[in-house]
Amino acid sequence: MRKFLLYILRRPLLWIVDRYSSAPQKPIVFKSLSDLFSTAEDETDERVKFLNTTSEEAKFIIFSDQHKGDRSAADDFKNAENNYATALDYYFAKGFTFINLGDSEELWKFSADKILPANENILSKEAAFQPARFYKTFGNHDLIWKNKADVFLWLRKYFAMPLVINEGILIKIKTATSELKVFLTHGHQGDTMSDNNSFSTWVVAHLWLPLQRYLNININTPSNDFSLRNDHNIMMSEWSGEQQNLLLITGHTHVPVFASGRYFDHPSNNIPGKIQHLIKPSYFNTGCCCFDDGDITGIEIENGFIRLIKWHDENKMISRKILEEKLLEDLLKDL
Ligand SMILES: [Mn+2]
Numbered sequence: 001m002r003k004f005l006l007y008i009l010r011r012p013l014l015w016i017v018d019r020y021s022s023a024p025q026k027p028i029v030f031k032s033l034s035d036l037f038s039t040a041e042d043e044t045d046e047r048v049k050f051l052n053t054t055s056e057e058a059k060f061i062i063f064s065d066q067h068k069g070d071r072s073a074a075d076d077f078k079n080a081e082n083n084y085a086t087a088l089d090y091y092f093a094k095g096f097t098f099i100n101l102g103d104s105e106e107l108w109k110f111s112a113d114k115i116l117p118a119n120e121n122i123l124s125k126e127a128a129f130q131p132a133r134f135y136k137t138f139g140n141h142d143l144i145w146k147n148k149a150d151v152f153l154w155l156r157k158y159f160a161m162p163l164v165i166n167e168g169i170l171i172k173i174k175t176a177t178s179e180l181k182v183f184l185t186h187g188h189q190g191d192t193m194s195d196n197n198s199f200s201t202w203v204v205a206h207l208w209l210p211l212q213r214y215l216n217i218n219i220n221t222p223s224n225d226f227s228l229r230n231d232h233n234i235m236m237s238e239w240s241g242e243q244q245n246l247l248l249i250t251g252h253t254h255v256p257v258f259a260s261g262r263y264f265d266h267p268s269n270n271i272p273g274k275i276q277h278l279i280k281p282s283y284f285n286t287g288c289c290c291f292d293d294g295d296i297t298g299i300e301i302e303n304g305f306i307r308l309i310k311w312h313d314e315n316k317m318i319s320r321k322i323l324e325e326k327l328l329e330d331l332l333k334d335l
Helices: 002-021 026-038 078-093 112-118 120-127 148-155 198-215 226-241 328-333
Strands: 048-054 059-063 097-100 134-136 168-174 179-185 246-250 283-285 296-302 305-314 317-327
Touching (some): 026 179, 026 226, 078 097, 078 120, 078 296, 078 305, 078 317, 226 246, 226 283, 305 328
Parallel strands (some): 048 168, 059 097, 097 134
Antiparallel strands (some): 059 296, 168 179, 296 305, 305 317
16 A cells, blocks of 8 residues: 555655755845844744843753654653653753743654653743743644644643743843843744745645654755755855854754854764854854763853853763853854
């Protein structure tokens, strides 16, 4: 049956995949990011959360792309769980505000009723930052985080309600001499399969993904194809470079980036080099919390610094390592 279906559906499916799925396109990525950013200055618009702080007071930990699963072999998060739990405890105790940039649950592969009960401990560590120190933007795999009814239905057991989920966050940080804008979003903006209205999200979740699973077809998306991830990171760094006094922080590609292009050469990334088109040091990517070896990466803003950090496990000793850091004040000079 499967072979027969595959035979019948192959050509139209491959056409759809070609047409819609893979390569991020620069005009679409730029327009989508600009549209979102244009709503950011409107403090009443819930699409983008607006925060005001100073470089002394700003204290944020930004993680994304946990892709929590059902603990089966296909679960990408389970190896990273201990590192992530240890990191959350550390940041909670130190008074950080936690920003979860999305794709926290892997709802393309597993259903919510399998994922949530399998991750209650981690969900409670995330929820501990509520209400004052917790923000979340939705990613393209976060199907239950995208609308208020689903958030209430699925997540009220784990998180205090009401829980407002944004598409972006804008933090204005006053420094001694100037003001820096830090704009955060998951980073799927402009991805044709993901960045769409609720009808196409429904089509993807209820028709396309089950069909794809049934027929065993793999499509390339920025999170699983290196050259697409690279392209997408370059586009986002170029967009951020066109803005004034702005840092853009995203996740989505699973490739950590610090100051537009100095990749952290994680073995899981198989990255040959750095972004070639170096522009302003305005783009950052958190990497992810589901590397094969259990490592997690994230971005800290604290004490006037922005840092790319890694948590990893060496002989059962879990520790935090600073991979890159720079004073916000110094970054501003180059923006
Ligand atoms: Mn994503």
